[in-house]
Amino acid sequence: MSLSFNQSVIEEFRSHAGKVGGPFAGGDLLLLTTTGARTGRPHTTPLGYVADGDRLLVVGSNLGAPSHPAWYRNLLVRPVVDVEVGTEKYEAIAVPAEGARRDALFELIVRVAPGYGDYQAATERVLPVVALERSEAPAGEGPAEVNTLADKILEVHTWLRHQLREVRAEADAHFAASAAHRASGQPGGPPAPGLGLQIRQRCLAFCQALEFHHTGEDGHVFPVMAGYHPHLADVFERLREEHLAIGAVQSELAALLDGVGATVPERFRTELARMSQQLNAHFAYEEEQLLPVLADVPWPPAKGPDTAP
Ligand SMILES: [Fe+2]
Numbered sequence: 001m002s003l004s005f006n007q008s009v010i011e012e013f014r015s016h017a018g019k020v021g022g023p024f025a026g027g028d029l030l031l032l033t034t035t036g037a038r039t040g041r042p043h044t045t046p047l048g049y050v051a052d053g054d055r056l057l058v059v060g061s062n063l064g065a066p067s068h069p070a071w072y073r074n075l076l077v078r079p080v081v082d083v084e085v086g087t088e089k090y091e092a093i094a095v096p097a098e099g100a101r102r103d104a105l106f107e108l109i110v111r112v113a114p115g116y117g118d119y120q121a122a123t124e125r126v127l128p129v130v131a132l133e134r135s136e137a138p139a140g141e142g143p144a145e146v147n148t149l150a151d152k153i154l155e156v157h158t159w160l161r162h163q164l165r166e167v168r169a170e171a172d173a174h175f176a177a178s179a180a181h182r183a184s185g186q187p188g189g190p191p192a193p194g195l196g197l198q199i200r201q202r203c204l205a206f207c208q209a210l211e212f213h214h215t216g217e218d219g220h221v222f223p224v225m226a227g228y229h230p231h232l233a234d235v236f237e238r239l240r241e242e243h244l245a246i247g248a249v250q251s252e253l254a255a256l257l258d259g260v261g262a263t264v265p266e267r268f269r270t271e272l273a274r275m276s277q278q279l280n281a282h283f284a285y286e287e288e289q290l291l292p293v294l295a296d297v298p299w300p301p302a303k304g305p306d307t308a309p
């Protein structure tokens with residue numbers, strides 16, 4: 001798609017509650033915004049999709065061209081994306097499917113939208129199938145409403161705790177499947193293909209969000225709050241040190257991620273356990289010390305550059 005054609009589709013989509021005419025009339029269309037792998041800039045592209053329960057499936061068809069589309073390369077580097085569908089906009093984690101699971105989802109897609117079969121026939125490349133999963137903590141966890149900076153921080157902590165639990169559950173499942181396969185003596189790779197990339201995407205989303213959160217606290221929230229509450233100087237000092245220690249575990253995890261494809265090394269699970277222990281202790285201390293103080297700070301801020309979490 002040419003850039004200007006893309007842009008006109010995006011504009012029509014946004015001004016007509018997600019409906020677009022011309023070649024897209026009658027089809028299900030969403031807007032996917034990824035972050036440029038190299039530029040760091042947002043990149044919006046209109047895509048057809050097929051719903052699979054709560055998840056939306058998109059295909060990196062690139063109209064059957066030999067290379068993957070830019071949005072697919074972007075989401076492998078930064079898995080947190082924005083999805084616009086109808087009049088709704090939400091954050092999602094992009095999880096490409098692998099192996100037999102990818103093939104089953106692709107079959108489902110082709111039954112609904114046969115054109116993707118033609119694109120697949122036109123290229124040697126296996127067209128990627130990506131599930132866009134709403135990125136939110138389960139209902140009932142975290143604050144019911146966000147009106148103060150305390151609510152906001154609690155909301156972010158809840159999301160991070162949830163993501164970390166998910167990554168650990170997937171890593172455990174993957175490890176158990178690999179172990180069962182080894183014990184069975186069957187040749188070939190372990191079953192349950194797809195967990196590798198799934199773990200990688202979730203873990204990457206978790207690490208990137210955690211880094212963003214701690215950078216915001218160190219750079220904005222803590223210095224501003226320390227000005228108002230000088231008696232908490234020791235608390236901020238301890239929290240900052242904990243950020244450094246957690247950052248070190250995060251780097252370990254990031255370094256191990258590239259090896260997740262075939263098997264999940266025991267070391268990865270050890271680091272996840274370490275992360276979980278340190279992060280939960282950190283959040284508990286931070287919430288105990290700071291939430292009472294931050295409950296007076298309205299969120300979102302009326303005007304003021306200095307309080308992003
Ligand atoms: Fe925090």
Ligand SMILES: [Fe+2]
Binds near residue numbers: 282286
């Ligand atoms: Fe923190």
